[in-house]
Amino acid sequence: MTSKETLIPDSTNNPVGASLLAQAPDQATSPLNDTPHSRAGSLPQGITGPSLEFTEVSLTLGRTPILDKVTFQVQPGSVHALVGPNGGGKSSLIKTLLGQMPHQGQLSLHWPGEPGTIGYVPQALEFDRGLPMTVDDFMAAMCQRRPAFLGLSKHYAGAIGEALERVGMQDKRKRRMGALSGGERQRVLLAQGLIPAPQLLVLDEPMSALDEAGIQVFERLLTDWRAAGITVLWIEHDLEAVGRLADRVTGLNRRVLFDATPQQALTPERLLTLFSTHPRSAV
Known part of the structure; x- marks a missing residue:
């Protein structure tokens, strides 16, 4: 090839x-x-x-x-x-x-x-924590063309659910982003970097805000990416x-x-x- x-x-x-x-x-x-x-x-x-x-x-x-x-x-x-x-x-x-x-x-x-x-995960997310934006709203805004206020499109709903499951945030999809801890927001950032599935992933200090459980999630993801041949x-x-x-x-x-x-x-x-x-x- x-x-x-x-x-x-x-x-x-x-x-x-x-x-x-x-x-x-x-x-x-x-x-x-x-x-x-x-x-x-x-x-x-x-x-x-x-x-x-x-x-x-x-x-x-x-x-x-x-x-x-x-x-x-x-x-x-x-x-x-x-x-x-x-x-x-x-x-x-x-x-x-x-x-x-x-x-x-x-x-x-x-x-x-x-x-x-190419997927990109920034070091931190700057936003107004008073906004009534849930985890699902954020993922919709970042991952699909359809306006977030219309909800998740059927095309991306499965991929978004799978990504949030992989980072351990599936049960917090309806929580406001401003109510999450720093480590939880970092997990959501990791999830958005997985959609669409990247072949090159660029990570800017993804462990900086993670707690011990989040670090274990990240290390498991890193092992999966290496096994999948992702750079x-x-x-x-x-x-x-x-x-x-x-x-x-x-x-x-x-x-x-x-x-x-x-x-x-x-x-x-x-x-x-x-x-x-x-x-x-x-x-």
């Missing part, structure tokens, strides 16, 4: 979020510390997600450099964690991938077949969880300081370099 490449081009000359489809080029030179996996054109059976390539991606807001020639790869069907200090550019890099911020350099997605669906790009501050659950870890503090397996990446020396105020050379 011919692989496909979606390019998010250098936005100095192109509109933000512009994309095109082309046959994937030959394997580019890899910045990784070990041998990269095969590209989308020769994926193992069962892989449904794309590979991602960030090539010298830079971002400057005003006179402040946010990203400095960020280059790394995300292998298809893997759980790839982004770690680093607050203000180190992790969320900004995600926003460039989603076409929400201007950048220089190139981002490309190599799909195993036709381009699929996951995951921003996370919980380094213990990253060490247990990620296939690969990129340390980002304005630029890439390391990119390796969790065992190679999460060493005291590398973490000290990563979380220092002024990043030094990569180790």
Whole structure:
């Protein structure tokens, strides 16, 4: 099956979020510390997600450099964690991938077949907690074209019910969003990221508000996504969880300081370099 490449081009000359489809080029030179996996054109059976390539991606807001020639790869069907200090550019890099911020350099997605669906789970949900919006109302607003005040459409009702069941929120569908705990709202955000079923899932600190039960739900979902061959790009501050659950870890503090397996990446020396105020050379 011919692989496909979606390019998010250098936005100095192109509109933000512009994309095109082309046959994937030959394997580019890899910045990784070990041998990269095969590209989308020769994926193992069962892989449904794309590979991602960030090539010298830079971002400057005003006179402040946010990203400095960020280059790394995300292998298809893997759980790839982004770690680093607050203000180190992790969320900004995600926003460039989603076409929400201007950048220089190139981002490309190599799909195993036709381009699929990208799911996104933000770090938090900002809304007026006084609104009479139930969990079902929120899911309808996020997941279907039909106006939420008309209720769930038959087309999405089953998928929404299944997603809420997977995150343990099926019994709270009629509760107001403003009455939920922070962890419960985070579970609802995880549920909306599952509709429609994604092949690439982008997670921005999904564990930040979860309680112990919610963390168990998230870890079970992560196991399911890996088994389904979905590519996951995951921003996370919980380094213990990253060490247990990620296939690969990129340390980002304005630029890439390391990119390796969790065992190679999460060493005291590398973490000290990563979380220092002024990043030094990569180790």
